[in-house]
Amino acid sequence: MPRVSETVDDRTPIAASRIDVAARIGWMMRTHRSVAGLSLREMSAALKGQGAPLSAATLSRIESEGQRSPAALDGYERALGLSDGALRAPVDLMCRTFPYAPEVVARPAPPSLERFSLAFEAIDVASPTGGAWLELARQHSGTGVGLPRTLMEPQVRRLSLELARSTGLARFTRLESLAMLRCSAYGDLVDEVVRGLVLAPHAQNTWDLLVVLAERPTPSLLDWMATLLRHESTYLARGASYGLQAMLVRGGLGLEEWTALLPHLELAWHEADGEPARRAVLAQLWAALPPQLQARAREACPQETAAPPGPTVWTRSRQNRHYLLAESLARAAAGATGHPEEPLLARLLFEAMFDPRGVRMSHATSLLAFSPFADALVRVLLEPPTGPLDVGVAAGLRVAAFCHTGEVPAGVRPLLASESAIDLQHVLTFFSHGTRPLPQPTLDRGLAGDEITVRRTLHCLGLTGDPRLSGLAADPALPASTRGGAGWWVETGPRIDR
Numbered sequence: 001m002p003r004v005s006e007t008v009d010d011r012t013p014i015a016a017s018r019i020d021v022a023a024r025i026g027w028m029m030r031t032h033r034s035v036a037g038l039s040l041r042e043m044s045a046a047l048k049g050q051g052a053p054l055s056a057a058t059l060s061r062i063e064s065e066g067q068r069s070p071a072a073l074d075g076y077e078r079a080l081g082l083s084d085g086a087l088r089a090p091v092d093l094m095c096r097t098f099p100y101a102p103e104v105v106a107r108p109a110p111p112s113l114e115r116f117s118l119a120f121e122a123i124d125v126a127s128p129t130g131g132a133w134l135e136l137a138r139q140h141s142g143t144g145v146g147l148p149r150t151l152m153e154p155q156v157r158r159l160s161l162e163l164a165r166s167t168g169l170a171r172f173t174r175l176e177s178l179a180m181l182r183c184s185a186y187g188d189l190v191d192e193v194v195r196g197l198v199l200a201p202h203a204q205n206t207w208d209l210l211v212v213l214a215e216r217p218t219p220s221l222l223d224w225m226a227t228l229l230r231h232e233s234t235y236l237a238r239g240a241s242y243g244l245q246a247m248l249v250r251g252g253l254g255l256e257e258w259t260a261l262l263p264h265l266e267l268a269w270h271e272a273d274g275e276p277a278r279r280a281v282l283a284q285l286w287a288a289l290p291p292q293l294q295a296r297a298r299e300a301c302p303q304e305t306a307a308p309p310g311p312t313v314w315t316r317s318r319q320n321r322h323y324l325l326a327e328s329l330a331r332a333a334a335g336a337t338g339h340p341e342e343p344l345l346a347r348l349l350f351e352a353m354f355d356p357r358g359v360r361m362s363h364a365t366s367l368l369a370f371s372p373f374a375d376a377l378v379r380v381l382l383e384p385p386t387g388p389l390d391v392g393v394a395a396g397l398r399v400a401a402f403c404h405t406g407e408v409p410a411g412v413r414p415l416l417a418s419e420s421a422i423d424l425q426h427v428l429t430f431f432s433h434g435t436r437p438l439p440q441p442t443l444d445r446g447l448a449g450d451e452i453t454v455r456r457t458l459h460c461l462g463l464t465g466d467p468r469l470s471g472l473a474a475d476p477a478l479p480a481s482t483r484g485g486a487g488w489w490v491e492t493g494p495r496i497d498r
Contacts (some may be wrong), residue, residue, distance in 0.1 A: 006064065009343045014323075014350065015314035019360070021101040022066025025091050026345045029076055030063040032087065035337055035372035036080050044060055046079040047072075064075070068095060069101045083498070084131025085173040087444040090370045093166060093176050094363050098213060099251050120147075123155065129498050130166070132158055136181040149189055156181060156193045163212075164197075164205040165463060165489075167433060168405050173364065174496075175208055177372025182215045191216075194251060198236070203482030204492075205459055214246035217253050225262035229285075232269060234278050234451050237268070241285040242358050242441060246259075248288050249359045252464040255290060263298060269301035277450070282319075284358055311354055316347070326350035329380055329396070338378040345373060353395035369403045378404045382411030394422055401429035408434050421449060425456050432460040432495070443468070447482060462489030478495070 008027040010020040033043055040056040040063075047054050052075040054062075062072050073088040095101035104137070117141040122132035136155070140146040147155070156178070163174040182190040194213055198206045213221055225247075226242035244261070265286060272278040286297035313320040323346070330346035334412065348371075351364035368377060381400035397415075412430045415423045416439065424445060431438050438446075438460055446457030461469050472478060472486035 003470065007340075007343060008064065010347055014316060014347065014355075015033060018100060019098065020066075021094060021098050022068075022294060023344065024068035024094065024348075025068060025102070026063045026065070027342075028087060028239075028371065029072065031083070031339075031342065031345075032076060032080055033063075034371050035339055038079070043076070043079060050075060050078055059357070064104060069105045071106060083169050084129065085134050086370060087132065087417070088168055089130070089169070089172045089176045090366050093172065093179065093366070095362060096176075096179055097246065097359065103126065111139065113427075126276070127498075128497075130170045130177070133162075133177040133178075134173050137184075139176040140186065141184040146185065147212045149186070149328060152186055153193065154362060156186065156190055157197070159207055160194055160212075161492055162496055163208050163492065165492055167463065168497055169194045169370070169496050172370070175212065178209075178212045179215045182212050187216050190222070197372070198239075200483065202488045204455060204462065204485050204488050206236070207242065207297065210239045210243035211246055214243045214250060217250055217255065219257050222247065222253060222261060226261050229264055229268040234281070235455055237278055238281045241281045242362075244285055245288045245358045248290075254440040255292060258290065259292060261289075262293065262300065266298060266300040277452070282300070283354060288357060299409055310356060322354050323350050325352065329377070330373075332374045332380045333376040336379065337373060339373075342373075344481075345371070346441050349377075349399070362495045362496040363401055365402050368399065376404045377410060379411070381410055397426045398422070401426045402405070404430060405433055408436060421453060424449065425453060428456040428460040429455075432463040435464065437466060447472075447478070451481075458482070458485045458489055462492070463495035465494030 008023055008030055010023040010027075010498065012018060012020050019478065031421040033040075038046070038060050044054060044056040044059055047059075049292060052071050054072060054075065059072065061067070068091065073091060076082070077084065077087050077201050085175075111467055114138050119132070119135045122128060123136050140152070159174060159178055160182075163171065163178060165342070176208075178190065181187070188344055191213060194209045197203060198209055200375050210225070214219045222244070225240040225243050227234050231237055231240070248258075253435065265282060272282065282301065286294060318324065326349040327346040330349050331341050332472050334340065334342050334345060345368075347385070348364045349369050350366055351360055355361045355364065368374060381396040381403075388451055408430045412427060415427050418424070418427075427442060428438070428446060438457075445456065446453055446460075449457070458469075458472075460466075461472075469486045469490050473483050473490055475483065
């Protein structure tokens with residue numbers, strides 16, 4: 001193991017409106033390199049052998065400053081044997097979401113017919129990779145050269161449907177690819193295709209598509225997503241809430257335009273009387289609104305008196321028991337990889353488990369999933385809790401399920417006997433990443449649950465290509481929504497994982 005470089009950390013207050021994006025970029029690069037056992041000098045030599053002459057001093061500066069260097073990010077992926085986009089896709093998505101992120105330090109290569117042709121040929125196959133979609137999107141983003149709209153439409157549609165059934169890195173490379181196209185000259189085409197797919201009868205797994213639309217906020221999109229808050233589907237309402245939160249973080253709309261959201265939010269709130277799950281979604285949205293609008297939303301949508309579970313102290317201190325838990329879990333995960341403590345790993349865990357801001361929570365979880373500590377985190381988070389501090393059990397399971405790839409870990413088996421609906425949803429997520437069939441009793445429980453649980457169950461069966469889907473699609477004893485959802489998965493196809 002080489003001498004460990006200076007620790008990279010995000011020292012912004014955990015309750016602040018901004019994060020240190022550059023620190024997180026540098027942390028991803030440095031930890032992947034150091035866990036792999038490469039010194040800066042060795043990494044420099046490896047990159048030079050690939051035609052990327054970056055000195056050890058330059059790499060040190062890139063890591064410590066968190067420079068957004070495509071050459072370094074792509075080079076690290078190749079040198080470390082990572083898949084295309086394993087570093088660059090989550091970094092680019094994070095930078096696209098937080099508009100104050102560092103600018104790209106190098107301009108892309110000028111467009112050429114040869115590169116354009118190769119990019120199209122790479123996706124014009126039966127099973128294109130996420131890396132191929134990334135290159136196609138790069139070739140069509142800001143170059144002034146691209147396919148005509150009529151020829152691009154089926155590619156956008158295909159990419160969108162692949163995103164809906166992708167997991168792990170395959171999901172993030174396609175998410176970034178579609179987001180790039182959303183922010184390109186094809187943005188209106190993406191908007192048209194995605195809205196149609198989201199509202200298609202019995203459509204499944206559309207949250208990522210709503211996030212893609214949020215990459216380019218417009219008053220029209222705000223109004224459309226606001227109407228979804230009242231949709232009969234709680235699933236779609238949750239997706240719209242997250243999409244609107246992503247638009248708030250992304251910026252671009254003024255206070256007056258966001259004021260138009262309040263009547264929709266108020267109406268949706270009162271219609272959700274007696275539906276705590278939907279009200280929780282709406283409460284998260286109004287909590288993300290600008291301070292000037294929060295007071296008005298609070299008056300129109302009075303909250304229940306019970307305080308939501310979560311941290312009561314928002315500092316990195318011993319008074320914050322939630323942060324202490326994150327530190328202990330991070331220490332265990334780093335130790336399992338033979339690595340020293342990582343303060344930023346603890347912060348990311350805290351955000352992923354406890355931050356009420358949906359966008360912040362999501363991006364922290366994504367970085368954990370693509371960090372070199374992901375596998376160790378799954379093992380640590382699945383260990384039975386010890387001591388009186390059990391505040392992170394449910395949150396830890398959610399993060400573990402997101403970070404996990406492959407067959408169902410042994411630590412999940414005890415959850416099969418749990419009567420908790422939340423535990424059941426996590427079990428379904430774990431099974432959706434593997435090849436083992438979902439046990440019939442678990443399947444029956446899932447189909448008897450609420451809308452979100454039924455969708456998670458169908459999602460699990462769909463990703464694994466479970467043959468029982470065809471029977472469910474034709475079973476007259478099941479609700480039409482369940483039959484239709486099963487049929488959507490039969491038609492769309494199983495999991496994509498590369």
